[in-house]
Amino acid sequence: MHEVNYLAVLAAGVVPMIAGAVWYGPLFGKRWLGYMETTEEEIRKDFSPLKTYGVSFLLALVTAFILAQLLAGIGGSQDFSTLQGSGGNAMVGIHLGLMALIAFVLPVAYQSVAFEGRKAGLFWLSLGYNGVALLGQGVVIAVWR
Numbered sequence: 001m002h003e004v005n006y007l008a009v010l011a012a013g014v015v016p017m018i019a020g021a022v023w024y025g026p027l028f029g030k031r032w033l034g035y036m037e038t039t040e041e042e043i044r045k046d047f048s049p050l051k052t053y054g055v056s057f058l059l060a061l062v063t064a065f066i067l068a069q070l071l072a073g074i075g076g077s078q079d080f081s082t083l084q085g086s087g088g089n090a091m092v093g094i095h096l097g098l099m100a101l102i103a104f105v106l107p108v109a110y111q112s113v114a115f116e117g118r119k120a121g122l123f124w125l126s127l128g129y130n131g132v133a134l135l136g137q138g139v140v141i142a143v144w145r
Helices: 006-027 029-036 040-045 049-077 088-114 120-143
Strands: none
Touching: 006 029, 006 049, 006 120, 029 120, 049 088, 049 120, 088 120
16 A cells, blocks of 8 residues: 555545536526426435435545546556656646546446446436546645645
């Protein structure tokens, strides 16, 4: 295990929560409900904030910690000095977030369309949210390391 900045991991864990509130709220909330073929009332019927947000936050912390481990691991074997200054650390975080999105989220998200019959619009909506969340987490961790 590599040493990581736990304060950065904590801050990066908040990023998906904020991104989700905006993404599935004012930006695409109605579209998401349409793809899910449900209503706000049906969603709220058996909704448990502690269970939903608590588990989501814990998983966001796990993701942030793993991203920090990956960054620390590649940081020791890569020369990022050419990216230092003028937003270089942020670019490293964006690169890390994109790699995670393409390698881990994209294949799993596609399987929900291919094998579970989910709507393609839901796939794109989820992929967009996860992209924003991972890019944000990557930037926070890379800039604050």
